[in-house]
Every structure is written in structure tokens, then in C-alpha cells.
Amino acid sequence: AATHNITVLPGDGIGPEITKVALKALTAAGKAEGEDFVYTEAPIGGAAIDATGDPYPASTEEVCKAADAVLLACIGGYKWDSLPNAQRPEKGLLRLRSSLNAFANLRPAVVLPQLADASTLKREVVEGVDILIVVEGVDILIVRELVGGIYFGEPRGFKEENGERVGYNTMVYRESEVERIARVAFDAAMKRGKRLCSVEKSNVLEVSQLWKDVVIRVAQDYPEVELSHMYIDNAAMQLIRNPKYFDVVVTGNIFGDILSDEASMLTGSLGMLPSASISEPGKPGIYEPVHGSAPDIAGQDKANPLAMVLSAAMMCRYGLNLPKVADRLEAAVTAALDAGYRTGDIMQPGCKQPRPSAGRHPSGSP
Amino acid sequence: AATHNITVLPGDGIGPEITKVALKALTAAGKAEGEDFVYTEAPIGGAAIDATGDPYPASTEEVCKAADAVLLACIGGYKWDSLPNAQRPEKGLLRLRSSLNAFANLRPAVVLPQLADASTLKREVVEGVDILIVVEGVDILIVRELVGGIYFGEPRGFKEENGERVGYNTMVYRESEVERIARVAFDAAMKRGKRLCSVEKSNVLEVSQLWKDVVIRVAQDYPEVELSHMYIDNAAMQLIRNPKYFDVVVTGNIFGDILSDEASMLTGSLGMLPSASISEPGKPGIYEPVHGSAPDIAGQDKANPLAMVLSAAMMCRYGLNLPKVADRLEAAVTAALDAGYRTGDIMQPGCKQPRPSAGRHPSGSP
Numbered sequence: 001a002a003t004h005n006i007t008v009l010p011g012d013g014i015g016p017e018i019t020k021v022a023l024k025a026l027t028a029a030g031k032a033e034g035e036d037f038v039y040t041e042a043p044i045g046g047a048a049i050d051a052t053g054d055p056y057p058a059s060t061e062e063v064c065k066a067a068d069a070v071l072l073a074c075i076g077g078y079k080w081d082s083l084p085n086a087q088r089p090e091k092g093l094l095r096l097r098s099s100l101n102a103f104a105n106l107r108p109a110v111v112l113p114q115l116a117d118a119s120t121l122k123r124e125v126v127e128g129v130d131i132l133i134v135v136e137g138v139d140i141l142i143v144r145e146l147v148g149g150i151y152f153g154e155p156r157g158f159k160e161e162n163g164e165r166v167g168y169n170t171m172v173y174r175e176s177e178v179e180r181i182a183r184v185a186f187d188a189a190m191k192r193g194k195r196l197c198s199v200e201k202s203n204v205l206e207v208s209q210l211w212k213d214v215v216i217r218v219a220q221d222y223p224e225v226e227l228s229h230m231y232i233d234n235a236a237m238q239l240i241r242n243p244k245y246f247d248v249v250v251t252g253n254i255f256g257d258i259l260s261d262e263a264s265m266l267t268g269s270l271g272m273l274p275s276a277s278i279s280e281p282g283k284p285g286i287y288e289p290v291h292g293s294a295p296d297i298a299g300q301d302k303a304n305p306l307a308m309v310l311s312a313a314m315m316c317r318y319g320l321n322l323p324k325v326a327d328r329l330e331a332a333v334t335a336a337l338d339a340g341y342r343t344g345d346i347m348q349p350g351c352k353q354p355r356p357s358a359g360r361h362p363s364g365s366p
Numbered sequence: 367a368a369t370h371n372i373t374v375l376p377g378d379g380i381g382p383e384i385t386k387v388a389l390k391a392l393t394a395a396g397k398a399e400g401e402d403f404v405y406t407e408a409p410i411g412g413a414a415i416d417a418t419g420d421p422y423p424a425s426t427e428e429v430c431k432a433a434d435a436v437l438l439a440c441i442g443g444y445k446w447d448s449l450p451n452a453q454r455p456e457k458g459l460l461r462l463r464s465s466l467n468a469f470a471n472l473r474p475a476v477v478l479p480q481l482a483d484a485s486t487l488k489r490e491v492v493e494g495v496d497i498l499i500v501v502e503g504v505d506i507l508i509v510r511e512l513v514g515g516i517y518f519g520e521p522r523g524f525k526e527e528n529g530e531r532v533g534y535n536t537m538v539y540r541e542s543e544v545e546r547i548a549r550v551a552f553d554a555a556m557k558r559g560k561r562l563c564s565v566e567k568s569n570v571l572e573v574s575q576l577w578k579d580v581v582i583r584v585a586q587d588y589p590e591v592e593l594s595h596m597y598i599d600n601a602a603m604q605l606i607r608n609p610k611y612f613d614v615v616v617t618g619n620i621f622g623d624i625l626s627d628e629a630s631m632l633t634g635s636l637g638m639l640p641s642a643s644i645s646e647p648g649k650p651g652i653y654e655p656v657h658g659s660a661p662d663i664a665g666q667d668k669a670n671p672l673a674m675v676l677s678a679a680m681m682c683r684y685g686l687n688l689p690k691v692a693d694r695l696e697a698a699v700t701a702a703l704d705a706g707y708r709t710g711d712i713m714q715p716g717c718k719q720p721r722p723s724a725g726r727h728p729s730g731s732p
């Protein structure tokens with residue numbers, strides 16, 4: 001038995017309520033396996049702006065860096081929408097990722113059999129003489145580069161030219177950045193279906209040509225993995241046409257932002273999807289749901305806490321090497337779904353609302 | 367009656383065969399309305415590389431600039447895939463767009479009632495207590511900026527830094543570029559549902575903040591249009607979750623590339639989708655299908671020519687001010703579908719293959 005120091009960032013909106021559920025589940029699953037979790041809460045995003053004027057205060061950075069892992073809920077809300085960009089909740093999130101060098105964002109998009117009907121995609125379509133199974137059994141892992149690319153590239157900003165304003169950003173990748181994310185993706189592919197699709201726009205962009213070159217070079221160390229290349233426009237299309245084509249996808253920061261949100265829709269609900277952002281060995285990673293802070297339903301006991309519980313499971317699996325605790329958390333989610341419990345976002349005819357909880361948070365959770 | 371000079375660029379793969387069908391239909395529809403079309407053919411893409419070593423030879427540029435409108439089929443193929451980027455078919459397309467200053471790319475994504483079953487999206491889903499109609503009646507116009515942004519931004523290229531290669535591109539927009547594309551989009555919205563959604567990533571990118579500022583300023587001239595703003599990641603998601611939310615979408619070059627390909631999948635077949643790329647008043651626009659050159663089925667009399675016929679219709683409507691000829695071409699497409707004719711890409715149980723044609727090209731066309 002060991003003690004694990006978790007820095008918990010409840011953030012904004014539904015963040016605090018789904019955090020409570022996840023920590024309760026995590027503590028229970030840990031206890032069953034003889035593992036102890038110590039939680040240190042810190043503010044980030046809007047909550048941190050309100051408390052300190054800074055979306056990622058130095059005190060938060062400090063406890064994040066000192067932790068074994070960081071469990072983040074979600075940030076943002078209407079309240080802070082009109083602030084200048086540098087002071088907005090999103091900036092806190094970007095600075096958190098960057099300060100921990102959390103370069104590898106793993107976003108699984110799995111269509112659970114219990115939820116296939118919640119997808120806007122059909123179970124199958126007829127294509128010519130073939131029947132194409134569309135959503136059932138979809139199991140994609142998107143590996144998104146998270147601390148480089150156009151999100152952080154310099155130069156960036158505004159200038160005046162010929163009497164008018166110009167806005168500009170730089171999409172940039174260096175070999176070592178592509179190599180390290182490619183290795184994470186190839187390693188993941190080796191543990192899964194051994195197929196990797198690298199997504200870029202190398203028919204137009206030099207930065208993508210470099211990306212592709214490096215991925216091809218790294219592939220030599222992974223002869224068992226079947227590597228393919230796809231342009232981002234085609235990938236956005238194939239993700240809807242034939243999502244089962246994909247096993248692991250590796251891509252840059254903004255393409256990964258777009259594709260992972262799109263892929264999340266295949267599953268029917270953002271409320272189900274966790275993510276892990278991994279740093280170098282020995283440094284803490286960040287574990288967070290893909291969904292936002294849903295300020296419109298915050299505090300109403302309606303939010304789906306499952307993505308947050310599954311994020312805690314990813315933390316145990318990838319960050320703390322506690323696969324048994326992860327298994328327990330995932331089994332609890334499956335059990336809640338099998339028992340027919342559904343929050344509004346994934347409600348289907350014949351299913352039931354979680355029973356009202358003692359506290360303020362939903363209790364359809366494990 | 368007037369004579370219209372059309373420069374025709376059949377390009378590669380299925381290009382020549384779908385071009386034949388479209389020109390036959392266009393000539394016939396013109397004749398019925400007393401309009402004459404004179405066609406000047408010129409090579410572009412792979413065909414031009416093979417003939418001259420250049421994917422966009424000066425002779426082609428000349429006849430394009432001299433035309434009333436340019437009708438392009440599609441370019442590219444495996445044969446030219448290993449050439450360096452500057453010599454690839456795609457470069458010819460990018461240079462064509464740029465040389466004609468065809469800055470406004472209009473890409474309609476309309477789900478025809480006859481084809482709703484070909485979509486991988488469901489007709490409807492249950493969301494909580496609501497039934498959400500998903501694909502039926504979807505009618506989106508994507509207005510994509512086509513000659514700026516990261517496609518053409520400078521500086522771009524490769525450099526060496528700390529002993530490693532770095533690839534970089536610049537995403538840049540100036541006020542005047544955003545303003546002119548915004549005006550095209552607002553004008554289009556006025557003629558349609560009066561709703562415009564501007565898509566960018568202003569929570570992260572300065573270039574997007576400038577984009578958003580300018581769109582908001584231009585909106586003051588269009589008080590009747592309901593303007594909304596959406597981040598690209600959310601737009602990629604909403605396009606699958608609730609496509610009927612969208613009327614007109616305006617966005618930059620690469621976001622438009624991604625979104626329009628994704629939107630095309632809603633309709634079930636790329637083989638149905640035309641596009642128009644409009645330049646300044648008095649200059650020729652480019653009209654082309656959204657699909658590629660499909661080298662795998664080229665020359666086999668299997669290609670769906672409808673996107674090409676509909677591109678000719680867009681040319682008549684937007685480029686030549688011949689709405690009656692456009693109506694005839696669109697009616698012919700509808701009639702072919704209503705009669706149950708389908709190429710393989712949109713085949714459904716109970717429909718029939720187009721009857722074999724006298725020549726090499728499909729004849730399920732008007």
C-alpha cells in the first residue's frame with residue numbers, strides 16, 4: 001500500500017460537483033486495493049481569477065508540480081468571457097499544460113454498446129453492395145500533441161501593415177517534438193490494434209511535411225505497427241464515414257483539438273469521455289474530462305460525472321501505475337450504465353434517472 | 367442570347383469523363399434558354415505535369431484569366447504523389463486559385479430527401495425528452511476564405527535550430543481580407559435563412575481574434591442577419607450533433623477545408639457536391655466539384671458526374687448570371703435521382719444503375 005498525492009483542480013461550472021463524485025469513487029476503489037490518496041485542492045480558471053486575479057496562480061503551479069498526478073475537472077464560463085485573452089480561464093489551462101510539459105494528450109473515443117443509440121451516427125449503412133458497420137465497436141485513441149504547434153508558436157500577435165491591422169500565429173514543429181509524440185503513439189498502438197494513422201496537411205504545409213518525415217523515420221523502430229497517413233480534411237470526413245478504420249491517431253495540437261471533439265460526438269455524449277495528458281517520465285500528468293464546464297446546468301445536480309470518474313481511472317492506469325484501481329473505477333461506470341442509470345445527456349427511453357443524492361451531486365455514479 | 371467563354375480544366379482521374387457529361391448537359395440546358403457556350407480546354411494538375419512539367423502552365427493561366435468562368439473537374443493521382451511539393455498537382459490548384467484571386471469558396475452541403483439514407487447520420491435521435499431531427503432538411507452553405515490564411519502565409523519553410531530541423535507556416539489574416547469574405551457570407555445569408563456562424567479559434571489564436579473583431583464590425587451593416595461565433599473544435603462537433611443549427615458558415619482557409627469535407631459527409635456522398643470560388647466583380651470564378659480525382663475508378667464509367675453538373679449550375683447562377691440555365695441543370699439532377707438512377711457511391715436497395723452509355727461516360731446524368 002502506498003500514498004498518492006493528487007492535486008485536484010475542480011475549476012468552474014459543473015467542475016466542483018463532478019469532482020466530488022470522482023473523488024468519492026477514487027477513494028473507495030483505492031481502499032479496496034489498499035491504496036491511499038491524499039488530495040490537495042487548488043483553484044484554476046475562473047475560480048482562480050475570482051480568488052487571485054490570475055487563471056493559473058503561482059501557488060497552484062507549485063502544488064501541481066509537486067503532485068504525483070493532477071486531476072482537473074473543467075474551466076470557463078460566461079462570467080469571464082469578456083476578459084482580455086491573457087486573463088481568461090483558457091489561458092490558465094494552456095499555462096498548466098505547458099508548465100508541466102504535458103505534451104501527449106490521449107483522448108479515447110469508445111462507443112460503449114450501452115450507448116450506441118445515443119450517437120447521431122447510424123449503426124450501419126448500405127454502401128453499394130456492402131453493409132458498413134458505422135458506430136458499433138468504435139474504439140479510437142487520439143494522441144494529440146499538446147504543448148507545441150500553433151497554440152504556442154512564435155512569433156504571434158498583431159501588427160499594422162499598409163494602414164490595416166494584421167493578426168498572425170505560427171504553426172511550428174521541430175523534429176524532437178514530433179519524435180516524442182510519435183513514440184507515445186507507436187507505443188500505444190503496440191498495446192492496441194497495431195495500426196497508427198498520422199494526420200496532417202503535408203500537401204500544403206511545410207510544418208506537416210516535417211511532421212510526416214519524422215513519423216516515417218520513427219516507424220522504423222516499430223515494424224509491427226501498420227502506419228498510414230491522412231490529410232486532416234479527409235480525416236474529418238473518414239471519422240464520420242468509417243470510424244472503425246481508425247485505431248490510434250497521432251496529430252498536432254490544433255488538428256487534434258478538432259478531431260478529438262469530432263470523434264467525441266461518435267460516442268453520443270461528451271459527458272462520457274476522459275483524457276490524459278502525459279509529461280516526461282517522473283513528472284505529473286494531467287487527467288481531465290474532454291467536456292467543458294457547462295455553466296448552464298452547474299449546481300443543479302444534473303451533470304454527468306462519468307467522464308470525470310473515467311479520467312480518475314486514466315490517472316490510475318497511466319500516471320500512477322495502479323491498473324487494479326483503474327479497473328475498479330471502469331467497472332463501476334459500466335455497472336451504473338448496465339443498471340440503466342442515465343443523466344440527461346445520455347438518457348434513452350426505458351432508462352432511469354440517477355436517484356436523488358444526499359448531497360448536491362449526481363449519484364448515478366459508482 | 368449571348369456567347370459565354372468557358373475555360374474547361376478536365377484535370378486528372380475521373381475528371382475527363384465527368385467533364386464530358388457536364389458539358390453535354392450544359393450545352394443542352396443553354397440551348398433551351400438561347401445561351402451559347404464556347405469551351406476552351408486546358409491542362410492542369412497531373413495532366414499538365416505530364417504535358418509540360420508544370421502543374422499550372424502559363425498557357426493555362428492565360429486562358430483562365432481570359433474566360434468568363436473556369437469549370438474545373440479534379441486533379442491528382444498516385445502517379446504524381448512522390449514528386450516534391452512544388453511540382454505536385456495540388457500546387458497547380460493552389461496557384462490557379464491565387465492567380466484568379468478566387469477568394470470566396472462557396473460550398474453548399476444539402477441533404478437531398480432522395481439521399482438521406484446514404485448519410486451515416488441518423489434521421490433523428492432522442493436527446494433527453496426531445497427528438498432531434500439530424501440530417502433531413504440540412505442545407506448549409508460554407509463560405510471558406512480561399513487565397514489567404516495558413517495556405518499562403520509567409521514566412522514558411524524549414525530551418526535548422528539547435529542541430530535539428532524545424533518546419534513552420536504562418537496563419538495570417540489582414541482586416542481587408544476578412545472584411546471581403548465576411549461581406550460575401552453576410553450577402554449569402556441575406557438571400558437564405560439570415561443566420562451566419564463565424565468559425566475560428568479566438569480563445570487561443572490572435573489571427574482568430576482579428577477575424578472575430580472584423581466579422582463583428584461588418585455585421586453592423588447587416589442588422590437583419592443573426593450572427594453567432596463558434597470555436598472550430600465545437601463546430602466540428604455541432605456539425606454532427608445538430609447540423610440543422612447551421613445556415614451560412616464563414617471561416618478561414620484551413621478551417622473551411624476541414625469543415626466542408628466533414629459537412630460533405632452529412633450528405634452521404636462527396637459525388638454530389640459542387641463548389642464555387644468567386645473572385646472580385648468582373649473576374650472569372652472557378653467552379654468545381656468538392657470530390658477528388660478518384661484514380662481507382664477512373665475510365666471505368668462508374669464515376670458520379672452529378673457534382674460536376676451541379677458545379678456547372680453554380681457557374682451559371684453565380685458566375686454568368688444565368689439562373690434559368692442553372693435551374694434546368696439542377697432540375698435534371700433531381701429528375702435523374704427521382705427516376706431512381708444511382709451510381710455506386712449513392713446506390714441504395716431498389717435503385718438502378720444508369721444504363722450503359724454509348725461512350726465511356728456514365729449516363730445516369732441529365
Ligand SMILES: CC(C)[C@H](C(=O)O)[C@@H](O)C(=O)O
Pocket residue numbers: 090093094257569570599
Ligand atoms: C479550452 C481550449 C483552450 C482547449 C483547447 O483548445 O485545447 C479545449 O478546447 C481542449 O480541447 O482542451
Ligand SMILES: CC(C)[C@H](C(=O)O)[C@@H](O)C(=O)O
Pocket residue numbers: 203204233456459460623
Ligand atoms: C487538394 C488540396 C490542396 C485542396 C485544399 O486543401 O484546399 C482540397 O482539399 C480542397 O479542399 O479543395
